[in-house]
Structure formats: structure tokens, C-alpha cells
Amino acid sequence: MMKKIELEVNGRKKTVEVDPEEPLLYVLREDFGLNGPKFGCGLHQCGACMVMIEGTATYTCRIPSGQFEGQKIETIENLSINDNKLHPLQQSFFEEQAAQCGYCVNGMLIAALDLLRKNKNPTESEIREALHKIICRCGTHSRFIKAVKKAAANSSNL
Numbered sequence: 001m002m003k004k005i006e007l008e009v010n011g012r013k014k015t016v017e018v019d020p021e022e023p024l025l026y027v028l029r030e031d032f033g034l035n036g037p038k039f040g041c042g043l044h045q046c047g048a049c050m051v052m053i054e055g056t057a058t059y060t061c062r063i064p065s066g067q068f069e070g071q072k073i074e075t076i077e078n079l080s081i082n083d084n085k086l087h088p089l090q091q092s093f094f095e096e097q098a099a100q101c102g103y104c105v106n107g108m109l110i111a112a113l114d115l116l117r118k119n120k121n122p123t124e125s126e127i128r129e130a131l132h133k134i135i136c137r138c139g140t141h142s143r144f145i146k147a148v149k150k151a152a153a154n155s156s157n158l
């Protein structure tokens with residue numbers, strides 16, 4: 001049944017009329033026009049759909065959107081809004097040519113953002129652990145790991 005719910009996405013509150021059982025991913029893409037989060041497996045296994053919820057990387061492909069009322073939702077569209085520059089993670093992903101097809105990039109960015117906001121100087125094994133939950137079908141994990149290391153080294157404010 002359709003219902004009005006208010007979600008706070010990228011710092012803005014908006015009321016949308018949706019089925020609150022519909023997973024957040026669909027609401028973000030269809031009602032907020034945010035195409036950064038992707039549908040991959042739909043099973044909480046690949047990470048393509050991740051967004052930050054209250055500061056933690058979270059899958060969105062199965063959890064009902066109604067459960068996110070009152071929580072702060074942040075998508076990758078929020079990363080480069082300020083002064084029109086790429087976020088340091090986006091910049092280093094670009095410089096290291098980390099992506100091949102790019103389908104996993106949303107999840108890689110969100111997982112890396114979660115890590116670096118909580119741990120400014122992660123070890124390589126901590127980076128591997130953080131990115132491990134994202135499946136990259138192209139197998140470019142080593143380039144993503146290098147890019148996250150570079151972003152951590154080059155920026156103190158993420």
C-alpha cells in the first residue's frame with residue numbers, strides 16, 4: 001500500500017509517496033533520481049547498492065525504504081557537491097584508473113569512504129578487509145586498493 005514517508009537524503013528532507021516495503025535502492029533511484037547506487041545481485045552480496053546510513057556503509061537492495069525514516073542517508077552524489085571538485089577518493093580512483101567497467105565503483109567508493117572516515121591511516125589489510133565486501137567482476141581490486149591508499153595519504157579531510 002502506498003504511503004507518504006519522509007527521507008533525508010544528502011542533507012535534504014523530502015516526502016515521497018511509495019510502498020514503504022519497497023527497498024530503499026528503488027526509491028533512491030526512481031523517486032530521488034539518484035543513479036549512483038546500482039542494482040547488482042539484490043541479495044546483499046555484491047555491494048553495488050551501498051549508501052551511507054548514519055555514517056555506515058549499508059546495503060539498500062532489500063531493506064524496506066520505510067525503515068530509513070529519520071535516518072541520514074548519503075549517496076555518492078553527495079561527494080563532489082562542494083565547490084564542484086572531485087572528492088579525494090574519486091580523484092584517486094580516476095588517477096589510478098581503478099575501474100574497468102565501473103559497475104562496482106559506487107560500492108567501492110562507499111566502502112572506502114566508510115573506512116577512511118573512521119580510520120584515516122588504514123593498513124593495506126584494513127583496506128582489503130573494507131573493500132572485500134564489494135564484488136568487482138572485472139577483478140581490478142588491486143587498483144582500488146592502491147587508489148584508497150593514495151586518497152588516505154593525500155587527504156586528511158574526507
Ligand code: FES
Pocket residue numbers: 038039040041042043044045046047048049050059060061062
Ligand atoms: S545489489 Fe545490493 S548487495 Fe548486490
Ligand code: FES
Pocket residue numbers: 098099100101102103104105135136137138139140
Ligand atoms: S570495474 Fe567492473 S565490476 Fe568493478
